Amino acid sequence: xxxxxxxxxxxxxxxxxxxxxxxxxxxxxxxxxxxxxxxxxxxxxxxxxxxxxxxxxxxxxxxxxxxxxxxxxxxxxxxxxxxxxxxxxxxxxxxxxxxxxxxxxxxxxxxxxxxxxxxxxxxxxxxxxxxxxxxxxxxxxxxxxxxxxxxxxxxxxxxxxxxxxxxxxxxxxxxxxxxxxxxxxxxxxxxxxxxxxxxxxxxxxxxxxxxxxxxxxxxxxxxxxxxxxxxxxxxxxxxxxxxxxxxxxxxxxxxxxxxxxxxxxxxxxxxxxxxxxxxxxxxxxxxxxxxxxxxxxxxxxxxxxxxxxxxxxxxxxxxxxxxxxxxxxxxxxxxxxxxxxxxxxx
Numbered sequence: 001x002x003x004x005x006x007x008x009x010x011x012x013x014x015x016x017x018x019x020x021x022x023x024x025x026x027x028x029x030x031x032x033x034x035x036x037x038x039x040x041x042x043x044x045x046x047x048x049x050x051x052x053x054x055x056x057x058x059x060x061x062x063x064x065x066x067x068x069x070x071x072x073x074x075x076x077x078x079x080x081x082x083x084x085x086x087x088x089x090x091x092x093x094x095x096x097x098x099x100x101x102x103x104x105x106x107x108x109x110x111x112x113x114x115x116x117x118x119x120x121x122x123x124x125x126x127x128x129x130x131x132x133x134x135x136x137x138x139x140x141x142x143x144x145x146x147x148x149x150x151x152x153x154x155x156x157x158x159x160x161x162x163x164x165x166x167x168x169x170x171x172x173x174x175x176x177x178x179x180x181x182x183x184x185x186x187x188x189x190x191x192x193x194x195x196x197x198x199x200x201x202x203x204x205x206x207x208x209x210x211x212x213x214x215x216x217x218x219x220x221x222x223x224x225x226x227x228x229x230x231x232x233x234x235x236x237x238x239x240x241x242x243x244x245x246x247x248x249x250x251x252x253x254x255x256x257x258x259x260x261x262x263x264x265x266x267x268x269x270x271x272x273x274x275x276x277x278x279x280x281x282x283x284x285x286x287x288x289x290x291x292x293x294x295x296x297x298x299x300x301x302x303x304x305x306x307x308x309x310x311x312x313x314x315x316x317x318x319x320x321x322x323x324x325x326x327x328x329x330x331x332x333x334x335x336x337x338x339x340x341x342x343x344x345x346x
Contacts, residue, residue: 003249004029004091006075006133008063008124009098011036013201016044017238018095018245023052026246031075031091032058038100044200063098063120067127076131091131095245096124097139099173102204103166107303110165117169118176125180135187135253137245138177142194142267143167147306155312156192156265164304181263187253191244193268194309197330198238199337203345206276207235207331210283211338212345213292220293222277223305230277230295231307234270237330240323244268247321269313272327282328286335 005022009015010032022028036042048056061071077089099117100106106113121138128136145154146161162168174190181188197207213220224230244266254260274282277293284291325333338344 001090002027002029003093004031004077004089005093005095006031006033006091007095007097008033008120009096010034010058011041011045012038012097012101013044013198013205014196014238014241015097016048016200017198018097018242019045019048019056021239021242022246023048023055025243028055030056032056033061033063033071033075034058034098035062035064036060037062038102063123064116065119066123072127072130091133093135093137093245093249094124094128094133095137095139096121096173097137098124099170101166103143103164103304106166106169107164113165114169114172117166118172121173121176125177125186128186129180129184133187135189135249136177137248138173138188138190140170140174140190140192141167142192142309142311143306144171144174144192145309148308148310150308153310153312154267156267156315157262163306167304178263182256185255185257187255188263189248189253190263190265191248191268192265192311193236193241194270194311195233195235196238196241197235197334199334199341200344201334206233207279207283207334208338208345210280211287211335214280214284214287214289215339215342215345217289217292220280220291221296222280222293223297223307224275224277224295225297226295227277229307230275231305232273232275233279233309234273234311235279235327235330236268236270237323237325237327237334240270240325240330241268243324244316244321247316247319251319266316267311267313268316269311270327271323273310279331282331283335286332287339 005028011034144160146163177188180186254264
């Protein structure tokens with residue numbers, strides 16, 4: 001049977017990559033929801049909608065409000081048969097990816113970010129409680145753990161210490177998802193990922209900002225009091241992130257009634273760590289242009305700034321998951337695509 005999948009945040013950068021990856025690598029029928037109030041845009045979905053209208057349906061809906069009966073009917077494919085009976089299609093997987101994910105915006109207007117992200121999680125979990133999918137993926141972030149010291153990596157279920165309102169809102173989403181797993185047997189699986197990169201990324205993000213600065217000969221600001229104190233990240237192509245969902249649906253879900261004490265949780269990790277200057281230098285080298293940069297004292301960084309994030313990816317690796325797209329190939333592909341599509345930067 002063809003699986004039917006509901007993906008929230010489908011117009012966002014990562015969500016759109018998931019749509020494209022699922023269409024190319026599975027036979028899934030995809031229903032996408034997005035408010036298009038934050039950084040989601042139809043521009044990322046236009047080709048997919050045109051090429052697979054029978055497998056992809058996208059609906060505009062503000063998930064910070066409870067799902068209306070009308071949108072729920074559309075998601076479930078409900079209709080009347082010739083006898084007047086209501087027929088409904090199954091919904092196998094829900095991937096709850098939607099969130100207002102701008103850290104800087106969350107420090108300027110924390111209440112709006114916190115309410116939006118928490119409310120949409122509750123509304124999606126209430127929907128899941130009604131329709132009973134096989135898996136409810138709650139997509140989360142490494143940022144819930146806060147700053148990670150050099151040489152360390154957070155394992156699944158490490159202590160949660162968010163540094164900013166956005167990270168706190170993601171931790172809150174996890175908490176309510178765990179409670180629905182325990183209280184209502186919603187088949188929750190939590191994924192924590194790190195900095196995603198790829199085509200279509202908003203120019204406020206670090207990698208497209210580097211490409212823009214190098215292309216235009218501008219100076220790039222790098223947070224760090226010295227070359228030894230520059231922040232670092234692991235980077236993951238969004239297509240690799242998408243591949244994890246196709247991998248995990250093949251594994252059983254831990255449920256409280258079966259003896260588990262907490263839901264399944266998986267760290268979705270990049271394969272290479274780079275500090276911010278190293279990444280900027282790599283991009284400039286690929287572009288064949290000089291990098292102009294200056295170090296910016298860390299005290300001038302945004303509020304709630306964490307110098308380093310790192311997750312331990314051993315659990316997924318031991319199950320056999322591997323990155324479809326290696327890190328350096330990811331960077332080369334993204335730089336090439338971005339230069340060929342400057343309307344995403346200008």
